[in-house]
Amino acid sequence: MRRRAVAFAVTFVLTAGGGAVTAVPGNASGPPASAELTTRTRLPDRRSVVSGDRFYSVSTEDGLYPATGWHTLGEMGGFWTPPLKLLDGVWFGLGGRWLGEQAKAESFTAGHGYTRIAYDTGGVQVERTDVSPDGVRAGLIGLKLTSSTARTVRLDVDAHSELTTAFPWGSTTPDQKAFNLPDTGAYEGGALVFREQGTPDVPNASAHDFAAMVAADRTPVAHELGKDHRGPQDPPVICPATGTTPQKCDDTEFGKGTGGRLSYDVKLPAGHGTTVWLAVAGSDHGTAEAHSALSTALRDPAGLLARKTAARRAVAASTVVDLPGDRLLQQSVEWSKQNLADSVQQADDLHLRATEEGKQYPPVKGTLAKARWIGAGWPDYPWIFGTDGEFTAFATVAAGQFGAIEDHLRTLRDVSDVVNDRSGKVVHEVVSDGSVYFGANDEKGNTDETAKYPSAAALVWRWTGDRSFLNDVYGFSVRNMHYVVDKLDADGDGWPEGLGNVERPGMGVEKLDNTVYTVRGLYDLADLARAKGDAATATWATSHGDAMTRAFDQAWWNGGDTHQFADSLDDPDNPANDNTKIFQRHWIGLTPLDAELVREGRLARPLATDAHAKEVLDQREKPCYTGENGLFHTGTGPTSAEGGNKGPACDSAVSSVQSDREAFTINTGIMAVAEGNFGRLAQQRRYTDDNARQQLDPSLYEMPGAMPEIVPSPDFDPPNIDRKETERSMVLQAWGAYGNLWPVVSQQLGVAPDLGRGRLEVVPQVPPGQPSVAGRDIRLGRGAVDVSAAASAKSLRTRVTSRVPGTRLLIGQVLPAGAEVASVALDGKRAAYQVRRTARGSEVVADAGSRGGRSDLVITLR
Template sequence: MLVTAAAALVAAGLTVTPAPATAAHGSGAHNSGDELTVSDRLADRRTVTIGDRFYEVGAADGSYPATGWHVRGEMGGFWSQPIKLLDGLWFAVDGTWLKAKSFTSGYGYTRMDLGGGVQRTDVVPDGNRAGLVGLHFDGGARQVRLTVDAHSELLKAYPWSGTTPSQDTVNLPDTGSFDGRDLVFQEQPNHYAALVGAQLTPDGHQLGPDFRGPQDPAVICPNTDPAPARCDDGPAGKGTGGQLTYTLDVPKGGRTVWFAVAGSDQGKQPAQAALAAALRDPSGQFARKQAQRREVSDRTHVDLPGDPLLAQSVEWSKQNLADTVQESRDLHLFASDQGTQSPPLAGTLAQARWIGAGWPDYPWIFGTDGEYTAFAAVAAGDFEAIEDHLRTLRDVSDIVNAKSGKVVHEVTPDGQVYYGTNDDPGNTDETVKFPSAVALVWRWTGDDSFRDSMYDFSVRAMKYAVGLDADGDGWPEGSGNVERAGMGAEKLDVAVYTIRGLADVAQLAASKGDTATADWANAQAASREKKFEDTFWYGGDAHGYADSLSDPGNVKLYQRYWIGLTPMEADLPGGPLASVAHADDTLAQHERACYNGDFGLFHTGTGPTSDAKGNPGPSCDSVVSSAPSDRETFSLGSAVAAVAEGNYGRLAQQHAYTTDNARIQLDPDVWELPGAMPEIAPSPDFGSNLSHDFLSRSSVLQAWGTYGVLWPVVAQQLGVAPDLGRGQLAVVPQIPPGQQRVAGSGIRLGGGDIDVTATRSGATLTTQVRRTGVRGTLTLGAVLPAGASVRSVSLDGHQIAYQRVTTTRGTEVRVPAGTGGGQHTLTVRLG
């Protein structure tokens, strides 16, 4: 059954206000603007409902299978960072357990049609360690017996199943009780507590080891594979259960009952306060959550008549980013040396806010993930979220790494630093990407106070990285994004991002009047940029860059990794690093079948190899690599490819990659969770998430893939290029081939916003910009079609002198448009 927004929810306070229906997709799926509904394979689909202090992971049929691998089978259920609270929450009406007939993703909430006139809406208000579940019973007057089962699992985000110690030995048994209204679960002496209750007082209750609704008796996952196709609890589980029963009179107009789950790692009293706050005006909290998400939708609202799928992906990508903001408090920081040690604390951090990497197995703090996601965040106007993320990375890194400048890699919300300390190799790429993320935010916000708070750490980061150069050749050693054995010590992406990081630090330093640092960083960047092409271009029929250099002698290794596109993807202050000739050569090579599947770029392309696995795909070059192919398609890889194509004006080719990421988010034949960008797309060496059991899937929601949607549209097609820290703003759109119009409104810049509309009608290009509250000198422009000549250029109806500027995107026409607000129109007539 195709489900639209449920009008019946309105009377009960479960108000849902979708946009008009736009399209129906495939069997069992429906799109109604700000809602996406699916009704097939519900038991196989993971779902997430997220707030900044609480989240829930279950299945789309209303069940809670054992999920995830970091703590095997325990990454699902209900969580409040840094602890898990419950395995699940189940409902029965008149003795029959409810099972969803359809599932709907909405902006900030999820909904299930449970049949029999019952609908369930899950929402997590921000700012509280609690989540809400609303059950709406449609009218006719009736009386129902409602049963609620809850099963606890109080445990911390760390340790994991494979660490020393492991969760198998650290997790303690839970106890359950009833306080006259609510179920109360506790784990002592850790002061962990979880509560389940409603606005109503129950008729009765029971306590015991089970109470998992229709998932009793529970199937326990084994410690190692093979595992059953579906199990109900992880091997480390030591939770307990409880049941509440209610008698409900449902009037003719229907009735809604709200339930809440709340928790704390500080004892029962804070959990009780969180529960009480959640059940105080729950329908109002739901309405406020919807209003918040409408504000998210109103920012960076795009109109792409020639690419409606990409426009829809922009809308859902903004919601994905809003979902990923997390907060934890009272972090006790220590470095576990990849899960092998429990040393004394390095220090504490009172509060951390960040953009979570992925659900359910990576909802915590990462360096490189956030640095890629920063580009999507500023394009979406999520300035506060990315600023908080960078502050958290700085604070944790300075405490754990004693202010060395090294950026940590991975931090759980309790303060465990898995990797990226001074004593381990870490990932050099995230240290050199950090200053670029700071400079990016500064350019989009013009916030000098943020720049100033990050400046010292950014300089220390680059000086630390430049010092990681044992052979003195200018290329820092250490891991990059590809953490695979057999690579040389000096990685391509580290080299690329080092040059960009130095150039960005130079701009930050110059803006502060720190001439010495600016001169140092400029010289360091220039010396590396000058020799980059000769050092890393592999050439021949590889048509690409070496993935790494092996010492001694800087021997070039070509292994077909996705990082081969980073010289085109990384946009320095003066433009991308790769020469146009090399960029066109390697971008075209990566578009071939040896690098691409049905949904985008492979992690590692196919071709001749000395690896015992052999070559499973076509060969596009004759280089014999020591690395095996890996035909997994990560949403990040396709994002990097899309951005790389756009940096060189190849928007027809870019379209393939933006469509790939949009489809895995929005195509009912592909998605797992409607509207959510996953970590890995369906691909030959992975299959799909739906082809894996719940213990071995990739993330159902991964933040960094949105980089490949928001940035290509806002920064490349609409051409929005702010440099507000230096008082400048350029808007130079490029309309994709075959399209006549691209537009965006409410694009947040500094303390204001701009609207951009670019059109092509016959031989006329028009760029129209309206800005409100955005200071700085405006430059308007347009990227000319290849080979086009210019007959005339006018600004606001008056012919004007113009610049013709050759860039990697093509030939651009640019004109100054002053410093005032209001609206300006640039008209370019082609000869």
């Protein structure tokens, strides 16, 4: 993998630091009422991300802008309009006191689509609201100033530019020091105008005209230009490009920006707030586009904020869950939907080139007029990934955000076809300017994401029934699986070679996750082929999938007291085809339990048998694999690696690698899904709680409500909040949403659509010890479904209200272990039913037909 117990209603504010939980009132002069989380502690140490699809900013929660991130060391924060960074930051001085420094921030609030910071300068109360409107290459900051007495105050706004591209990075060839050109500053028509024009002295670089503009909704009374203007962060502490960095920096050796100041005299009436709006806008196509974005932002700032919050209320209105026995998970679902919406990005005019892991900067191979995608993580991974997007697909469809994942998959296809000459191989990592860091045809990985693409496409097809999307991605999906089967099995043993999710030393050439996702990808391609009427491809894919399935257990089960699958096969130091099993305790041992197979005429289930799944899950729940905050990347046990075993041992196998007790939210999420796939919802809660707490527990989160990449854990100590800003993992990582949205919607509520064929199954499983689960407005295609399920000692009740015309409904519920059915009634009448054995347990299902509307199922137990 790249290095890179709270219960609150969703309309309430969580106030950290000893405050109470209170309702959010509506306010005509501020954002509409919505869910908010507020913290008051360690604001200078916490990062904040404010995101729109064309613009985002990264700061600390006191409103300052230390040097942040590590791809280009210290330059990943500030203000961005992909693929361009505009500014290191903006700073506000009120009456000679800088907000965040002399006037300390008192609280930070994360809302749905905005953030807010409160300051008290001693005489004027200040409320700062940040928003990145969608569809505009601009961000807005509103300062609401309130004084108890009438006065005029001087407001100074400092801005420091850093016009630079998302790629190259600090350690690539060329690096950002060679590529970045000096900025110039000017004052024009009440605005600061920063530009970088020219051609870097780098082969294959082209001429560019970058522009950033800063202005307010009023005329300044004074302005200044100069090389500094970083507010309270002058004089700056400079991070070196290499070597040891200070605990905090203000700028870096990569920086070639300049600065300016705008000053305003603001009249404040007694007791009434006055809002000053500031806009930051920019373009990689010159000042005309930047000026247009600035004008759009300042034309109606309050209106843009209102439209943003309205759009986020629409996001909140889909997949509204009610989990009375698990309010923590309910709240986590609400915030995860917002995290996904925060992650949608767009860039235009991408110049596609394969950089061979940043070792070259070749000529442009092709262009892409427009790309939209779900960004992986902030601040260092806000661009396009295969693996991240394919995991995130499950959370995205469960949240009803279909357009985002369809755009992401189309973008992956478009870039891959150009860079890889339509081979079918999926690129791994694409920066927002079109630079492909890894995943070209001549590179070893990543096999897993090529195999996962047809599964993501099939998932979207089942949830949307979108025939145009199917037509768009089908040919690429066929090429994906032919590439894996025909090109990546050099020894002919049926198991694909190449890199997978875990990129660690000592692994064999054939990886477990690549195998699992190839099996699933073949079956999902067969499913797509049947929908397209392509019988030959359906037969080919099914045949290969069946052969791999039959041989899987014997080849991959490690057994013994490991109770696990092997992580990989074929020790590269031994002759090929030896099929040596290599066991290293990596998280990918869960993939046979996580990935469900959809096969014609059979019930969907994971690749692992029930017996093996029980062994794996029981073992992974032990301290050698699971810590206080989630599942470890690599478990502990006997090892020949330097340092020896650093934790408890749950088996006697000797691994060649050291453990890695970092808990990634995606790993914990996969464990939660795996537990749910085998009906273990009591055990699942441990892992959904682990991830939910990272968003909602003030003692754990960095940014309230944001799912991080890595959580506090033995080998990720200190946690992010105690690390240097230039050495942290992501404060917001989209793929972690997989581990809470999918378990709730797909497993607890049991929603399983196949809309392309006009079918829908809703078979909930109420977690043990909980009275009920429910969800409304779960989007399916252009319609939606409401689901509620309740369980007692004597009966199980499922209610489904379908607003998906022409879709046949199979309704049911999973029986508690050992329960027997006395009778089944559908809409008050005795009904025929079926008891079917699945990986989750015994399911009782009845055919509710295609009439739509409400269906009520009551299962009476003996």
